[in-house]
Amino acid sequence: xxxxxxxxxxxxxxxxxxxxxxxxxxxxxxxxxxxxxxxxxxxxxxxxxxxxxxxxxxxxxxxxxxxxxxxxxxxxxxxxxxxxxxxxxxxxxxxxxxxxxxxxxxxxxxxxxxxxxxxxxxxxxxxxxxxxxxxxxxxxxxxxxxxxxxxxxxxxxxxxxxxxxxxxxxxxxxxxxxxxxxxxxxxxxxxxxxxxxxxxxxxxxxxxxxxxxxxxxxxxxxxxxxxxxxxxxxxxxxxxxxxxxxxxxxxxxxxxxxxxxxxxxxxxxxxxxxxxxxxxxxxxxxxxxxxxxxxxxxxxxxxxxxxxxxxxxxxxxxxxxxxxxxxxxxxxxxxxxxxxxxxxxxxxxxxxxxxxxxxxxxxxxxxxxxxxxxxxxxxxxxxxxxxxxxxxxxxxxxxxxxxxxxxxxxxxxxxxxxxxxxxxxxx
Amino acid sequence: xxxxxxxxxxxxxxxxxxxxxxxxxxxxxxxxxxxxxxxxxxxxxxxxxxxxxxxxxxxxxxxxxxxxxxxxxxxxxxxxxxxxxxxxxxxxxxxxxxxxxxxxxxxxxxxxxxxxxxxxxxxxxxxxxxxxxxxxxxxxxxxxxxxxxxxxxxxxxxxxxxxxxxxxxxxxxxxxxxxxxxxxxxxxxxxxxxxxxxxxxxxxxxxxxxxxxxxxxxxxxxxxxxxxxxxxxxxxxxxxxxxxxxxxxxxxxxxxxxxxxxxxxxxxxxxxxxxxxxxxxxxxxxxxxxxxxxxxxxxxxxxxxxxxxxxxxxxxxxxxxxxxxxxxxxxxxxxxxxxxxxxxxxxxxxxxxxxxxxxxxxxxxxxxxxxxxxxxxxxxxxxxxxxxxxxxxxxxxxxxxxxxxxxxxxxxxxxxxxxxxxxxxxxxxxxxxxxxxxxxxxxxxxxxxxxxxxxxxxxxxxxxxxxxxxxxxxxxxxxxxxxxxxxxxxxxxxxxxxxxxxxxxxxxxxxxxxxxxxxxxxxxxxxxxxxxxxxxxxxxxxxxx
Numbered sequence: 001x002x003x004x005x006x007x008x009x010x011x012x013x014x015x016x017x018x019x020x021x022x023x024x025x026x027x028x029x030x031x032x033x034x035x036x037x038x039x040x041x042x043x044x045x046x047x048x049x050x051x052x053x054x055x056x057x058x059x060x061x062x063x064x065x066x067x068x069x070x071x072x073x074x075x076x077x078x079x080x081x082x083x084x085x086x087x088x089x090x091x092x093x094x095x096x097x098x099x100x101x102x103x104x105x106x107x108x109x110x111x112x113x114x115x116x117x118x119x120x121x122x123x124x125x126x127x128x129x130x131x132x133x134x135x136x137x138x139x140x141x142x143x144x145x146x147x148x149x150x151x152x153x154x155x156x157x158x159x160x161x162x163x164x165x166x167x168x169x170x171x172x173x174x175x176x177x178x179x180x181x182x183x184x185x186x187x188x189x190x191x192x193x194x195x196x197x198x199x200x201x202x203x204x205x206x207x208x209x210x211x212x213x214x215x216x217x218x219x220x221x222x223x224x225x226x227x228x229x230x231x232x233x234x235x236x237x238x239x240x241x242x243x244x245x246x247x248x249x250x251x252x253x254x255x256x257x258x259x260x261x262x263x264x265x266x267x268x269x270x271x272x273x274x275x276x277x278x279x280x281x282x283x284x285x286x287x288x289x290x291x292x293x294x295x296x297x298x299x300x301x302x303x304x305x306x307x308x309x310x311x312x313x314x315x316x317x318x319x320x321x322x323x324x325x326x327x328x329x330x331x332x333x334x335x336x337x338x339x340x341x342x343x344x345x346x347x348x349x350x351x352x353x354x355x356x357x358x359x360x361x362x363x364x365x366x367x368x369x370x371x372x373x374x375x376x377x378x379x380x381x382x383x384x385x386x387x388x389x390x391x392x393x394x395x396x397x398x399x400x401x402x403x404x405x406x407x408x409x410x411x412x413x414x415x416x417x418x419x420x421x422x423x424x425x426x427x
Numbered sequence: 428x429x430x431x432x433x434x435x436x437x438x439x440x441x442x443x444x445x446x447x448x449x450x451x452x453x454x455x456x457x458x459x460x461x462x463x464x465x466x467x468x469x470x471x472x473x474x475x476x477x478x479x480x481x482x483x484x485x486x487x488x489x490x491x492x493x494x495x496x497x498x499x500x501x502x503x504x505x506x507x508x509x510x511x512x513x514x515x516x517x518x519x520x521x522x523x524x525x526x527x528x529x530x531x532x533x534x535x536x537x538x539x540x541x542x543x544x545x546x547x548x549x550x551x552x553x554x555x556x557x558x559x560x561x562x563x564x565x566x567x568x569x570x571x572x573x574x575x576x577x578x579x580x581x582x583x584x585x586x587x588x589x590x591x592x593x594x595x596x597x598x599x600x601x602x603x604x605x606x607x608x609x610x611x612x613x614x615x616x617x618x619x620x621x622x623x624x625x626x627x628x629x630x631x632x633x634x635x636x637x638x639x640x641x642x643x644x645x646x647x648x649x650x651x652x653x654x655x656x657x658x659x660x661x662x663x664x665x666x667x668x669x670x671x672x673x674x675x676x677x678x679x680x681x682x683x684x685x686x687x688x689x690x691x692x693x694x695x696x697x698x699x700x701x702x703x704x705x706x707x708x709x710x711x712x713x714x715x716x717x718x719x720x721x722x723x724x725x726x727x728x729x730x731x732x733x734x735x736x737x738x739x740x741x742x743x744x745x746x747x748x749x750x751x752x753x754x755x756x757x758x759x760x761x762x763x764x765x766x767x768x769x770x771x772x773x774x775x776x777x778x779x780x781x782x783x784x785x786x787x788x789x790x791x792x793x794x795x796x797x798x799x800x801x802x803x804x805x806x807x808x809x810x811x812x813x814x815x816x817x818x819x820x821x822x823x824x825x826x827x828x829x830x831x832x833x834x835x836x837x838x839x840x841x842x843x844x845x846x847x848x849x850x851x852x853x854x855x856x857x858x859x860x861x862x863x864x865x866x867x868x869x870x871x872x873x874x875x876x877x878x879x880x881x882x883x884x885x886x887x888x889x890x891x892x893x894x895x896x897x898x899x900x901x902x903x904x905x906x907x908x909x910x911x912x913x914x915x916x917x918x919x920x921x922x923x924x925x926x927x928x929x930x931x932x933x934x935x936x937x938x939x940x941x942x943x944x945x946x947x948x949x950x951x952x953x954x955x956x957x958x959x960x961x962x963x964x965x966x967x968x969x970x971x972x
Contacts, residue, residue, distance in 0.1 A: 001860050030896065034862030037893040042958040043948045044830045044852060045532065045680075048872040050895020051952055052863040054902060057876055128896055172899030172953075301876035305904060325464050363903040364915055412918055416933030423758040 005033070020123040027119065027129035051171075055134040057303050061294035062138050062353065065284035066103075068277060072287070073099035073146045076201045076280050088278070094214075101208040102146055103283060109150045110140045113157045121166045132171030132178070132359075133161065139179035139353060142284025143346075143394075144186070145194055146202035152190055156182040176401040177360045180394050187394070195390065197249040200280030250280055251344040252383070252390045259331040260340055274343040285346035295352035304356035307365060308372040312351050315376020316341065323384055333384045345383065350375075350393035360401040364411040371407055375400045434503065516722035517737065523717045524753045526740030526911035530946060532680040532871045534830070535886035536792050536851075538799035540687040547804040547812045548620070550841070551596045553581050554613035554807070557844035558651065559962070560660040560969060562586055563610030569600045578625030578648055578783030581614055589664055593648025595785045595806040597623045613841065624782040632701070632778065640705055644774075648783050651844070652770040653706075656751060656763045657937035658969050668764040670709035670755055673700075675727045675768050676716035678745030679829035680889075683790035683801065683847055685768050686724035693726040695775030699766075700730055702774055707764070710734045714750040727768075740911060748943040752912045757937050769847055789813070789842065793851035794888040795823045807841045813849055814838065826850045830889050831945035832958070852889035863895060870894065873909060873950045898953040906947040906957075914938065916947055920957060923964035928971075931964055940965075 008029060013021040030052075039046055074095030078084040084091030114133045122129045140157060160182035165174040186194050193199055205214060251269050254262045263269055273279055277287025285291065298304035320338025327334040341347065355361065355375050362371035375396045382392030389395060481503060517523065555561050565582040569575055575598065580591040596618035604612040630643050641664045644650050655662040662668070676685055689696060703711055713730055715723050717739040722728065727735075736754050738744045747765045757763055766774075769787040776784045785806035791813050792799045802813060810825055826833035827843040830850050834843055842849065859867065869879040869887050879885055906916035914935045922930035941958040948957040 001858075004860075005858060033858040033860055034892075034894060035896055036856045036858050037896065038824075038854060038856050038891040039893055040956075042956050043945055044824065044826055044833065044835070044850075044891055045534075045871065045889045045949060046893045046895075046954065047874065047950050047952070048866055048870040048877060048894050049874040049950075049952050050863055050954065051898045051901055052895065053874075053876065054952055056864065130898060132901075170899065172901040301874065303876070321464075325461065358903045359901055361903070363917060365904055365907060368904075408918070412915060412934065415913065415915060415935075416930075418913075419758065419933060419935055422756060423760065 008032075019126065020120065023123040023129060024119055027122070030128065052131050052134075054303060055131040057301055058135045058298065058353070059138045061297045061303075062142065062284070064290040064293055065142055065287065065349070068287040068290050069142060069283040070099035070103050071096055072277060072281075073102045073202050073283065075099075075278055076146070077102075077203065080201050080203060097212065098202075098209065098214055101206065101212060101214065102202050103141060105150055105206060105208065106141045106144060106148065106153060106283075109153050110157050111137045113154045114140070114161050117158060117161045117166065121170065125170070127170075130171035132165065132174075135357075136160070136178040136182075140182050142349075143179060143183050143282050145199045146283050147199065147204055148186065148193060152186060152193060153182075156185040156189075159185045172359055174359055175405075176398050177354060177357050180354055180398055180401075183394055184398060197253055200250055200282070250390065255336055255344060256333050256387075256390065259329070259333055260336040261331050263340075263344070271340070271343050282346065285349035288342070288348055291348045291352060295348065298352060298356070304352065305358070305361065305368055307368040308356045308361055308375075309351050311369045311372030312355050312376040312379075315373035316347060316380050317376075318373075319377040319380035323380070336384075341380070341383070345391045346393060347379075350379070350397060354393065354397050355400075360404060362404040362407045362411075364408050367404065367407040367411045370411075371400055371404055374403070514717055514719070514722070517717060521735075521737055523737040523739050526738060526744045526749065526753075528908055528911040529678075529741035529743055530873050530909050530950065531678070531741040532830070532889075532949065533884075533886050534680045534794070534871065534889045536794035536796060536799050536889075537681050538790055538792055538801050540684055541801065542788075543800035543802050545800065545802045545813065547802060547808045548618055549812055550601065550615050550617050550809045551594075551598075551805060551807040552613040552615045552809075552841035553592060553594060554841070554844065555582065555584075555592075555611050556613070558584075558592075558661055560658065560966070563608065565592075565611060567603065567611065567614065569614075571600055571603055573600050574598070575600060575616060576625040577622050578627065580648060582611075587661075587663070589645055590650050590661060591645060591648050592651055593625075593783055595783075595808075615841070624784070627777065627781045627783070629781075630778065632705075635705070637705060640702070644702075644777075647777055649774050649777055652766060652773060654765050654845075656748065656757055656765055656940065657761075658965050659940040659942075660969070662764050663762075666762045668707045668709065668762050670712055671703050671707050671764045671766065672712045672714065672747045672751050672754075673733075673766050673768055673771060674714040674745050674747040674750055675723060676714070676719075676745045677829075677848075678716075678742035679831055679848075680742070681790065681792035681799075681848065681850055682745075682829055683788055686727075687801070688769055688788035688847070689724045689726040689772075692772045692775075693729070695772040695779055696726050696768070697730060698775035698778050699771035699773075700732055702778065703764075703766070703771070704732050709755075712736055712750070712754055714738055714745070714747065714754075716745065718744070743909075743943055743946055744911065746940075746943050748938065748940050749911055752914075752938050759932055759937060761937070767845060767847070770845070787847050789846075790848045791817070791851075792848065795819050795851040795853055804842060806844060810836055810840050810842065810849060811838055813842075814851060818851065822854050823851050824854045824891055826852065831949060832942045850889070852891060855890035855892040857892070859892075866894075873905075893954055895952075895954055897955070900953055900955070902952045905950055905952060906944070909946040909950050910944065912938065912943070916944060916957075919964075920955070920960055923960055926967065928968065931968060936961070936964055936968065 013025055015022045074097070077098055078091055078095060084095065114137050118133045119129060144153060160178045164176060164178050164181040165171070168174050251263050251274055254266055264271065269279055275288050277290070279286055295309070299306055317338055320341050323334045324338055329335045355372060362368050378399060379392035379396035382389055382395050386392070555563070555565050561584050565584050567582045568580055575581065575594045577594055577597045579594050581594045583591050594616055596616055598616045598618045600614060601617045602615045604615070606612045627647055645664060650664065651661045653662040654660065655666065655668065677683060700711060711733045713727060713733045713735050715727060715735055715737050717737040736750060738750060738753070743749050751757060751763055773785050776782065786803055787806070789802050789804045791802060795818065796814065797817050797819050804813065810827070814825065825836050825838060825840070827836045827840070827849055828834060828846045829848055830852060833846065833848070833850060866877070869885060870890070871887050900917060900921070903917060910916055919931065919934040919936060922934060939961060941962050944957045944961050948955065951957065
């Protein structure tokens with residue numbers, strides 16, 4: 001330990017001459033070694049918990065989603081091509097490798113852009129690098145479609161970090177969730193890339209794939225030597241050659257057209273598949289049991305607010321129940337039994353990792369109940385009743401992010417007026 | 428207790444009978460949803476009616492002027508009635524305030540309840556810095572080299588000249604140390620071997636007026652022991668407090684056991700209470716600890732002329748601010764006086780023994796001591812004689828007071844005016860590799876993400892590392908989880924930062940003293956300095972409000 005510290009001391013850049021390098025150095029130094037600060041005025045003993053640990057625990061809770069997301073990119077890819085269709089373990093290695101090579105550039109781009117901006121602003125403002133982007137950076141790849149163009153991702157991350165966070169003053173000051181802001185940027189700026197039936201499966205091959213020979217191998221397996229010339233891209237070719245009955249539509253897309261019946265009668269999805277997550281979707285949200293494991297970790301360590309999670313669940317169930325009552329038609333989206341709503345889409349991921357962001361959620365305990373309930377309720381309404389948006393949680397959470405300060409305001413006002421009443425009753 | 432359970436069963440059966448009655452009418456699966464909804468509505472309706480009726484009943488009880496302090500007039504049993512087992516020494520009708528929020532920092536180094544035979548001698552000091560809101564340069568009545576007697580006035584604040592601050596011992600004024608801008612740090616007196624006390628006149632308690640009593644207390648230097656809330660300053664003799672609060676237990680980490688401190692002090696404590704009784708038209712509230720296995724000292728239990736309130740819960744349940752909040756909360760314009768239990772004895776001794784004797788039991792505690800001890804010392808006694816030959820190593824910090832609210836002092840320093848505790852902890856200014864991820868030693872935390880939470884009863888060594896850097900407010904709900912008050916601390920702190928008077932008042936700044944938010948500061952993930960922030964907010968209100 002001592003030699004490393006000595007080495008670090010030697011290479012420390014000058015703060016005046018190169019503030020950016022010094023900020024960078026400082027960031028990595030505090031990452032490697034927790035600082036030697038001691039308490040001054042006030043308490044003499046401090047809790048062992050700091051922001052770094054808080055953030056990293058959320059990132060740890062996401063790791064299973066990363067593993068499964070990596071697999072599922074490959075799995076969906078080969079399914080679309082009609083290869084390795086014999087269940088979970090068929091072609092496991094190839095699926096994992098394909099997925100890894102697909103997700104790695106996304107992960108790297110999200111972090112390089114996001115952290116780069118973070119470091120730059122930290123150096124500009126002269127404060128230490130804050131940990132906020134650790135979680136945002138881990139979340140963003142998981143909520144993107146698997147074949148999102150990297151430049152688009154870079155733009156989205158830059159937009160979210162600059163406009164969403166740094167413009168408001170950095171970590172802890174943002175009004176809306178950074179990760180969701182990045183996603184909503186893609187959603188409204190490039191709607192074709194993040195909605196519809198085709199975007200949820202990765203068809204194309206990137207540079208990494210060809211370096212590892214994935215592309216050639218696949219084509220050989222198909223019995224082809226090279227890409228037929230009439231297809232401009234591999235995606236078009238793959239789509240033209242997908243097996244019969246393959247649509248690529250997500251369960252929510254099917255349900256919007258024909259209710260729960262349409263979902264289960266399609267040959268693609270069974271409830272068990274939807275539960276275990278071997279379906280097309282955003283990278284990290286499909287596997288419900290693994291998301292729930294992460295949720296359990298957040299609940300056990302009390303990092304995330306159980307109030308928000310529980311009230312969001314109640315809100316969704318309540319709204320689903322009301323919708324069921326209004327119609328008896330099993331072929332309409334309204335008639336999808338409320339419990340099946342949890343099989344489709346990304347409710348649990350949004351509940352555990354998105355809605356509970358302490359900065360953007362309501363900050364009072366009473367407020368958290370209201371905030372969570374409305375996310376659950378509004379998310380359900382957007383999902384079912386809005387024809388334009390297939391899934392509701394992103395918009396519902398962003399919407400309630402904006403309303404969270406208002407909710408807090410009324411909770412605080414009631415506390416204040418309770419206190420005022422005490423004065424008047426005493427007189 | 429029994430009552431509470433019967434009430435609960437009754438309510439559940441009413442609610443479920445409505446459900447059952449309706450469920451019999453249904454049968455077909457196709458209408459299950461509609462029936463289910465109808466049942467839900469019915470249950471909600473019954474519940475709503477019950478709740479409204481219940482609220483009306485409570486309002487009625489209040490309007491009738493029944494003092495419902497702690498008593499339950501609702502049909503619903505309180506949670507505390509169901510789960511909070513009362514200790515055996517309490518009889519059934521005494522209400523106990525159950526405080527769930529809080530945290531007892533499990534620190535090693537508490538002394539065993541036995542008095543060590545250390546005679547504290549040498550220098551004693553009186554420091555104007557110990558009193559909140561005092562002007563930095565008070566009027567000093569003795570020069571260096573002059574002799575004083577115990578009880579002689581050493582200085583007074585020019586803003587409030589009637590309050591006199593007395594010397595704890597007799598001897599020579601050896602130094603008057605100054606700090607920034609010539610402000611007085613402390614006045615140090617080298618104590619005589621045999622303390623001689625200033626002569627104190629007889630006072631007839633029976634036929635005295637309140638004014639003459641206050642005059643007497645002021646004259647003899649015991650007044651500064653009486654503090655007022657809000658603001659945590661020395662009480663203003665011109666005020667009449669609405670009540671006086673004394674907490675009989677200190678729940679802070681490694682704090683002295685006040686039951687032990689009261690041994691043989693029963694007469695003085697009761698006398699002190701009698702005197703306080705003449706100062707207020709309201710009640711004297713005694714906060715008692717219901718979390719202990721054994722019952723509190725008979726000195727507290729047999730105290731007369733007081734209202735006893737029982738509190739059960741982790742720290743800060745022993746803080747008088749918390750007890751005020753749950754018994755008779757402070758509103759804007761209210762003045763409540765508070766006193767430390769041991770300081771009441773000083774008040775009593777003034778009348779019983781006719782001398783200004785500030786002796787108190789002091790806990791010398793902390794894991795960096797070879798042997799933690801209880802000793803008897805006067806106000807402002809020097810630290811050196813308390814910890815001499817008892818320090819385990821030299822990388823330490825000595826704190827006068829507890830680790831949450833105390834003041835850092837040098838080994839040559841002195842005990843603070845209100846303190847009855849000295850804590851010695853490790854000064855840890857080392858880097859720790861990946862310390863934020865995997866701490867190599869167990870360290871106290873309210874977080875559930877550390878494995879030491881699994882070991883119940885594990886005592887940890889206190890150390891001064893911050894375990895992280897200062898950040899903006901990020902985590903929410905954390906302060907609320909260690910502050911058992913109906914207050915939103917984070918929002919209050921933000922209103923202090925932006926200097927919003929109305930909001931500070933509205934969010935209850937008058938009910939808080941820095942010691943009450945000390946645990947919030949300990950728990951803060953963002954390592955904010957909340958006590959000094961609150962003190963700053965209180966100061967602005969005090970000076971401008």
